[in-house]
Amino acid sequence: MKKTSFYFVLLITSGLFAQDHLSLTQCYQLVDKSYPLVKQKELLETQNKIDSEIITNKSLPQLSIEAQATYQSEVTEVPIPGSGIESLNKDQYRTTATLSQLIYNGGFIDASLEAKSIALKVQQKQVEVNIYQLKKQINQLYFSILLLQEKKYLLNAKKEQLLSRIKEVKSGIEYGTILPASDKVLEAELIKIKQQFTDIEFNKISLFESLSSLIGQDLETTSVLENPEFNLNIENTISRPELELFQLKRDEIDANQQIISKQMVPKLSGFATGGYGNPGLNMLDNAFKSFYTVGVKLNWNVFDWNSNKKERESLLINKDIINNEVEIFNLNINIELRQQEFEMKKIESFITSDYEIIELRKQILQTAESQLKNGVITSSAYITQLTNLFEDETNLKTHNIQLLLVKANYNITKGL
Template structure:
């Protein structure tokens, strides 16, 4: 009786309120991509790009420079003709200027740099997506481990109910002298084992729920119901993994770097205007404080760079070849993993068919053992042995069924069907 009360308390705390909340595998994926700390980098990268674009755009605006200097010269320019009336310059001279430079043409380098920055940001965001996507298999492991714990708890409860019913019949048989007094002790011992196994299963479930909640960044209550997904797979279609998109962006970045390099050899034209106040002014023979200004155009063109640009382009071609090689390796390894996962799925499907046959046969054996127990032909130990075998067969069936769904879910993740 004490065992029954302990078990009832455990079951009530486990199953109470299960109808309040439900959670699906797809919802876990969505929470992962939204709440996992790494996901916040997308917003940070957008902010970084905005700052970089503003800095690049600033180069198209006038650049202002303020200069001021005071100098003392040991010697100054003098007119070597006597009686000209031109006073020599002061040894102390002063000048303050404000210059404005406006870029007019630079061969499209600013536009190319802006586009390169955009591609680089997209590449970094795609890398974040890759990291998040790779966590989906971890989500699968935890989610299906919870489902397996739930199945085990439910199966143990069914077994407990069956043993409680048998215990009542055994007690009646002992009372009527049909069975030995020790018969009921065997069943009570088995009930304690079930209590122990249920406690362990509940602890495992709690541990898995805590890990899943931490991974997805959400609060998952103990009473949450976890939906059992019916996962389907398909051998058709190509890989849809985010890594493929990352390889593509890496190659786009390299191509844009080459495009930018091609523009660095073009001339750069800018206009400038300078206004100033100083002694002397632009007229070096007038020894007085004067205002002055200058207007003009400036052309910069690096005519020869000792093949620096060419070598950089060759280095980028090598980088692109490395990316192609990495993509080929990724596709090969992914296809190998898909084939392995497909074999696991086929093996589990065949195993489930055998499990069902074993369960059907073991149920017949348990039914016969139950009748034999009532007639005193076998002991309760013999009966509980057969009942344990049925539990093990059913538990194994549930494990294989969950493993099959897990294998299918992993297959879809590996192929990119959940992208």
């Protein structure tokens, strides 16, 4: 474990992954750190910052400029002879600049910022959920490589045993106690073992490439995967990131309800308008004049045909939908956990019987070795017994790895 920890520290500090050992925990940590989807969290945060600035800017002074030129078919006239008041021009011009400042909005902007903040958490948690779901894929790849690793160890043992038998058989042929060509049968089996080694190596290359892509690190096929140890606690509660996501979605609905409630609050703003035109504010003065106005404005949407109320009712239905999704999620997770618990019990029973079978196979093979030395049985008969033992040992390794895989998936399913 100390060596593994050292290599992991080396990975973090140097950014390299030229290590001899790799653990399942490290794979989880690397996918959390290096999978391309992780970049979305930073992008979402940047986007949220921009959106929040847009909302905040609504509380800052707003400046608008307007210019217009019109021609009217009629203008206001004073029907008093000799009054000296000229008629207005039918062509009129006006340019204005208005500065407005929001004074009171009932907390609408604060509510909008809070909703935007929760929306960011929802989006980022969704990214975490998507990455978390990759961990079962990592489990499948990791334990597939681990199984090939174990098979390679068994093949090496079988190879060494064959080499030892070949020497004995050759010696027996030389002294005439064993039939000629008996060694050729064993040598042919040795060639088959080389083919199996080749098959393992090609499969490892494919699996390592897939695992490397997921965790974002180049792995050598010579890397040794460690056998993880699991302490399962069936009584532990489910702690999946999806549950946190559901809660954040509820919080988002509550925040949106606050925004809707603030929409009906009166809004007060101040304004100042300056302009230049013909006519100015004095409609009877037929000349270009500058002018200004200042004041306050109250805007209160008193009646909206119950649209506000209906929007809030719609949000409450969304919350009920989320609660229903939580119920379905928990149901499916519990079903999956129960299936995995049964699978673990089944594999454990297989492992118990595997040990019994292997012990019997070893006794049979021991007898076969003695018979082969004395020329009682042929090399083919010996290979049959050797292969039977190898297959049963492979079954044991396969069941052990399958058990580890189910335990790893069980932990991921539970969120431990």
